[in-house]
């Protein structure tokens with residue numbers, strides 16, 4: 001390291017093959033885009049609360065919208081909600097939970113020296129960087145970035161009658177590249193879990209975090225190739241004049257079908273919801289056990305229920321398309337299958353309650369976030385039933401109710417799951433502790449505004465507030481609810497400000513935080529047996545696994561209330 | 572509770588690389604599935620879909636299909652050679668396979684250029700197929716053309732990647748003197764190449780024959 005200093009900087013931090021470093025790289029990428037996408041949300045909220053009033057300086061109004069005197073014009077507004085959704089889903093949550101924690105945690109928790117294909121892992125990250133450059137590059141085009149909504153339905157995303165300029169084209173290209181990165185990751189994660197588990201680490205001794213990430217990778221492997229095919233067709237429509245998704249008056253030839261795009265998009269898009277949330281479910285299942293000092297209740301049932309949800313998620317995409325004139329028989333089938341998902345979901349949800357029951361709960365920041373996932377996911381799941389039921393959905397479709405619902409499941413559950421993961425694994429990643437007081441403060445000042453924002457969005461939606469309108473004050477029936485829009489905006493701003501606490505805590509703790517011991521939480525999984533700094537290659541000797549991942553408060557263990565997976569229990 | 576259970580791997584002795592290639596093939600197959608099923612859905616919704624052979628040159632592509640099947644055979648021979656430690660045989664058969672792939676691509680380029688440039692016979696055939704007034708056959712000619720180009724070009728790109736992949740293995744085999752110990756690398760390459768071949772049978776059937 002001392003001889004080849006310059007060389008080793010590049011191979012150690014930039015083009016590293018070490019899964020721990022690549023995990024951190026994904027973490028930085030994800031955190032950057034969380035803040036970027038979150039900021040766009042505030043601009044959207046500003047327009048909804050104070051339509052066509054200049055954006056204040058502290059939201060960078062005079063810099064970003066200088067040519068319109070700080071006012072967000074309709075085109076820019078379309079671009080804002082499009083890119084907010086795209087970035088949060090594909091560039092923030094995906095790199096955070098799957099890229100960062102998938103990489104960092106999977107090999108450590110299964111006792112592997114690294115991923116099965118370290119080079120592929122590195123290429124996967126740099127493909128994501130390339131995708132990010134293409135995506136951000138679209139902002140600098142004369143006609144601006146994509147503006148067809150995060151779903152980019154044709155004809156909104158069509159070259160004729162849709163979004164002008166190349167922004168939408170770059171969007172499609174960037175998403176294809178991000179998908180390629182995900183596919184490489186999926187191959188790597190799946191093979192790593194199948195092949196590199198330490199002796200004794202059977203599938204039913206794997207931590208539930210690994211279960212979640214593994215199932216996510218399987219869904220990624222199955223469905224990202226499908227959306228990739230769809231995106232290639234969309235790209236052809238936009239560049240070489242095919243008309244796969246264009247029909248009616250916009251088409252010059254017959255045969256194209258915009259509904260085909262919707263089918264392809266949602267065949268992928270619904271599993272994508274579970275791709276994002278399965279890791280969070282796994283992490284929450286493990287953390288509830290660690291901080292209740294009790295084995296996870298119904299461990300096997302949770303693993304099997306998660307697998308069942310993953311399987312069912314392949315058959316329900318039609319519930320996004322009830323209002324496209326699909327046959328009632330088909331619609332009812334999709335509705336039945338969708339509602340069926342609530343059974344396995346309820347199974348692991350009650351298992352979570354079972355884990356907490358009579359536990360000696362420690363309210364550390366990771367636990368607060370993990371428990372809050374139960375609350376927000378509970379609300380998100382229950383309101384999903386309204387959207388899954390055709391009769392209710394025909395009224396609620398495309399309203400703010402849907403926005404509130406999926407922000408509870410995606411933004412809230414997945415983001416809080418990510419926060420739980422960051423607070424939990426920070427000592428292992430950076431060898432230092434995060435400030436627990438600031439962590440708890442961050443939790444409360446995030447949790448309260450977040451609920452206010454997203455619950456009231458559902459209220460607005462029930463009042464008929466469409467999800468993508470530019471100026472709600474144009475509609476008489478929405479005027480009485482403008483005050484609610486204003487309140488939501490101010491709570492959203494509070495939620496945004498709360499993240500500054502996190503940013504400060506994160507950076508300060510990383511540089512100057514208190515040194516962490518090897519196992520600060522008294523956790524039983526393998527990564528906590530390693531002393532920092534963990535070398536490239538992780539384990540000096542391959543560990544042998546004796547116990548399940550949740551050996552807490554075992555009466556056979558005398559001096560402490562946990563025992564590592566690699567330590568035999570002597571009786 | 573405390574006894575150690577060894578990991579049971581249902582995939583037996585398959586190497587990690589081979590497993591990954593199988594997984595990739597499944598994923599790639601899903602992409603092709605998306606394209607083929609999407610194309611079929613568009614076709615079903617249309618009243619006018621030209622008879623096979625009206626626009627497309629079936630005998631030429633049938634020959635191309637035959638060529639690709641032959642390269643699958645030479646790929647098997649290449650693996651067979653290196654498993655016996657016959658390095659020269661490996662190189663020869665890989666070179667044959669690569670040449671076959673390049674020829675396949677050449678014929679595809681010839682086919683495309685013929686469509687793009689257009690001529691009187693093509694104009695006449697296009698008119699018979701329902702594209703009255705079209706002088707050439709390009710992606711914007713109609714949904715029929717769009718499906719044709721999307722599917723065959725996506726496959727063509729796979730053949731191109733396959734040719735590059737063979738070139739890499741050929742280079743490595745030459746540089747590091749492959750022995751039977753490295754036969755796994757050739758086998759993984761073979762999996763990909765046979766997959767391209769198999770998918771072409773589907774593409775040929777769907778686009779050219781029915």
Ligand SMILES: [Cu+2]
Pocket residue numbers: 269270273316317319320
């Ligand atoms: Cu869905």
